[in-house]
Amino acid sequence: MHELSIISSIVESVTESLAAYPGAQVIEVRLRVGALASVVEDSLQFCYQIATEDTPLAGSKLVVNVLPVVMHCEPCGQDVTLPSLQSFRCPQCGEFVADLRQGRELEIEAIEIEENHDHAHC
Amino acid sequence: MTTRIVELRKGILKKNDELAAGLRQRYTAAGVLVLNLVSSPGTGKTAFLELTLRELRTRGARVAALVGDLETDNDARRLAASGAPVRQINTHGICHLDADMITSHLGGWQLDELDYLFIENVGNLVCPSSYDLGEKVRVALLSVTEGEDKPLKYPTLFNSADAAVITKMDLAVPCGFDRDLALKNINEIRPGIRIFETSAKTGAGMDTWLAYLAEEREGRK
């Protein structure tokens, strides 16, 4: 499990981005996690609270958007979504599919922040 | 007080990915074929590599290896017996190797004087699959004693592999290993992948594996 190092990396990234919004408070952090990313949402959630203590992310909510695996099916000539990870075959024609188009993502999509206008320079 | 959504679209492993891309460029420029071996603990990565290093050296190839373990340099000592330069990476609790560890352990090695560099990852079927080490070939290993359904249980790892090696084939019969089922399961998760069936005890399957290595190396010129 490397959930802790993932969260440290999230804290680092979000803290960097907050520099542009002095005094802002983080309400929510939204992730996009592909089904093949080897990351378990429960473990992430479990670590998040503890690992964000004493950081600008303390008290924020973690939202994990899991993306299904999308493969390109050559015979069908289109992208298809796999219903499970147990078989890399096109759900329409049954042919094997090896061309991955989505499923390994591991990224911070967005953050929701509350801005404190005392700090805004006007 | 106003709330605002800030789009970030930042890769969480971006630092590792950038370092890995840098490594990949270095490997290509040096003309060295780099392989990353991943499997559960005890599959036989070190035994398979010991034999691979010895055979390649006998054939005049220039080889080196990095090996990751939480603790001990046992595997490095086993591999070094082949005569090849070997370095141990102790991760002290971290469940995978990352591109930064590789970078810091390559110091002093002339990559352009190598034909092959093998990286034995920490025994773990989950975490190593997220960390690109800049390798050209990711090899997933599976031993006949682990159960034919390993690929189905760990699809994230097997799906990211470029080649698969079934190890300990000398134990296939006593273990009641269902070869057809294992091949089918690997292919179900990673269609079309090259599969090698080997034994570090008898040397079975090594010729095909060594021929594949030579092909991959040719392919990168």
Ligand SMILES: Nc1nc2c(ncn2[C@@H]2O[C@H](COP(=O)(O)OP(=O)(O)OP(=O)(O)O)[C@@H](O)[C@H]2O)c(=O)[nH]1
């Ligand atoms: N019979 C038989 N035993 C093997 C073979 N390959 C490895 N072993 C045995 O399996 C055990 C584990 O082998 P290692 O090579 O240390 O496995 P590993 O994958 O490097 O293990 P970690 O580095 O701890 O993850 C040892 O006792 C080996 O002797 C094989 O081909 N046949």
Ligand SMILES: [Mg+2]
């Ligand atoms: Mg080993």
